[in-house]
Amino acid sequence: MPDLTAGLRAELARIAGDGALLTDPADCWPYGYDNSRRQALPQAVVFARDEDRVAALVRLCAEAGLPLIARGLGTGTTGATVPDRGGIVLSFERMDQIKRIEPGDRLAVVEPGVTNARLQQAIAAAGFFWPPDPTSAATCTIGGNLAYNSAGPRAVKYGTPRENTLGLRAVSGTGEVFHTGVLTTKGVVGYDLTRLIIGSEGTLALVTEATLKLTPLPEAKRTLRATYADIHSAALAVSAIMAQPVTPCALEIMDGSAIEMVSRYSELDLPDGAGALLMIEVDGPAACIREAQRAVGEAARVSGLLELRLAETADEVAALWKTRKALSPALRHIAPKKINEDVVVPVSHMGEFIDGLEQLARETGIRIVNFGHAGNGNIHVNLLIDPDDAEEVARAAHCLDAVFALVLRLGGTLSGEHGVGLEKRDFVDRELDPMALKLMHAIKAQFDPAGILNPGKSLPG
Template identity: 80%
Template sequence: MNTDNPIPELSGGLRRSLAGIAGDGGLLTDPADCWPYGYDNSRRHALPQAVMFATDESQVVALVALCRDAGIPLTARGRGTGTTGATVPDRGGIVLSFERMDSILRILPNDRLAIVQPGVLNAQLQQAVGDLGFFWPPDPTSAATCTIGGNLAYNSAGPRAVKYGTARESTLGLRVVTGRGESLRTGVMTTKGVVGYDLTRLVIGSEGTLALITEATLKLTPLPETKRTLRATYGDIHSAAAAVSAIMAQPIIPCALEFMDGSAIEMVRHYAEFDLPDGAGAVLMIELDGSAACIEESVSAIGEVARNPGLLELRRAESKEEIAALWKTRKALSPTLRHIAPKKINEDVVVPVSRMGEFIEGLERLSRTTGIRIVNFGHAGNGNIHVNLLIDPDDPDEVARAAECLDAVFALVLSLDGTLSGEHGVGIEKRDFVGQELDPAALALMTEIKRCFDPAGILNVGKGFPQG
């Protein structure tokens, strides 16, 4: 579809066709009703011409075929918790909400898998499989409100990814509807399988640009017997980065290895109790899980490698209350930053673990030279850093300096052999920078793959790749 042309208005015939596909109560066309479905957590907003709520795959097939034939953009949506504008219908058209396809279809403990619809909430799944002694590894901060479909569309992860991997590593197969209007099954029901190309991993992380997920077969992991939590406080971020490299270079893999820099610590102290020694410049939160018979040995080994000349304190959380308080503080940091700077720029980048110190040092230089306050935290065990630029959007000079700073941040990431997105995706926010990471041949091949899946170009138009 040529996106330079105006999007056709929804004629009476199209409205009737949509209503026939959606069924009673399944379609919104009044702008006031559609308005809430035009946003995500990027704070971007665009009004769709209609919103349809699917309840089964046949409706998705029919809707895609209708949009394909009419040349109408179609944007899939879970609960709108994404941060990159990937579910914002900035070209108009129709938003397809999966929030009513929210059934856990089957849980098969003997095969360690669950089959779910895309609208199931992450927390809902965790509760259901947790009662049977399992968990699904992806655990984003928004687990209480984000959907499995959204987790798969972004290849979301969270703290546990350092040990258990991302959504790609924890998904065996999918049912999807391509932009051609064809439904198909990808992947397997087993933990091994090499027949054909791996379409499952291709669709996961594609942000709804190739196909719409209508069902997922998820690989479950048994709950560990026990966990232990440590908090290591350092005088500076460089000592903390050195400790992360040392921890990740030895055999015991933490199930979470999170960090906050000095600016993050300062902010949290204004909003919550956070008992830290004087001079704290960085904090690592380390969680270990495994067999009860071996956990103390693991704690000792990790504690030993976490010690370096910059360590100020290594504290162990002994009670459930202490553990809960520790994680509450970490998970409250992003909302706290939103409160302080509602229009902050939040970038999710990744660098090799061994180069985290160089990266943080480079960010400190950028903050000094541009005058933009930068707060960093994230999943240190993966080198996945959430870089937050705190700005006043009503100050044109500060906005201009922030844009300059962001360009430099991305250039720094790539110079360190990193990547521009670890788990938030690309969407609208990063699409103009993708060409800095991917070479022209790769971009051309991806364009052809997109055309193969979605020849009419209707699925999530204008997301993920530079325009041109």
């Protein structure tokens, strides 16, 4: 790894501009971590200000052979923004302008440092929303959402960032600026570089501007909570709900272990014997909402249903969501260093998947808590472990390996929205076809011939 010579420091300072460069280790350490709890010290931190400076920085790093790692606000969970090979962290937190909102064309143009919540607030005033809504929406950036293709609960109806982004401006690994996509919802000229860059975790190009496709706010919404005797009944209900014409805008699942955990720290208004629950929301035109609610509710009435509740007021909606919202704090309290994987299986195989997880928990002695976005089979599998117990850590590693094998056997994928980063990189070749992986390495080399953009992330060597 090249040292930061006096000449390199001077050039970095010139490109970054006043107040936009950190080189003291004490100042750089806070930019060397993400929510994976991995951490490494960058050689310097540069705050992005505009596209020209980003391009100049990329050219300098390519010439010097310095790794360049793009970073939003560090909410990712896979180590994708951790500078494990040193180099420069490029923080986009100050490049946070909402450039324009065009209601007539249903689009917004934003810089990558805009937070998801701030964007939603701005476009709501014009009657729109952007469908991706990760749990970390209050603090995660649009650039990070695009880097990981992070979606959240609404993806079941409205899709992921790939389906809700019209185009990008970006800088390649050679420091060349280019534009992808169109301003319209139709367009088939050339290859779809927009969708290729989204989800690439900063390994192909650095996004400097995004044109986002907006969706009108629905006139009405209804919230239901369905409680079941066991997780298998809940999984059956998910399949029934997704097989009928009305697609819910949210369909969240919690298993019995998750319910038990929350009950330790929060009073729950659930029927006795609750072994799983579904949080269901439907939205749409006011004239149709009752029929949509009825159709989804009927589909949820499968064997094992204990209770189906409809929220009539805002307070009742909050009360129904209370159990789900209390889960993450409870998990942090009980297992602050849990292993959290966001795998995806076909909805029709959710029951079989959960059966397999229960068997693995028995075989390995590792407690497993499951919840997530049931409508598209995106299950957050949490392995609760004591990181100071070496024997338990070893059993957890064996359990996780078996979880991934089960996911792939059922036709699933190893990550739905958290990305790959460092955490899953060494498992990727189990899922990807060898020829496909070879093509991906070739694409990486074409975009980034010097190999400086987030090296060692996403794809195995």
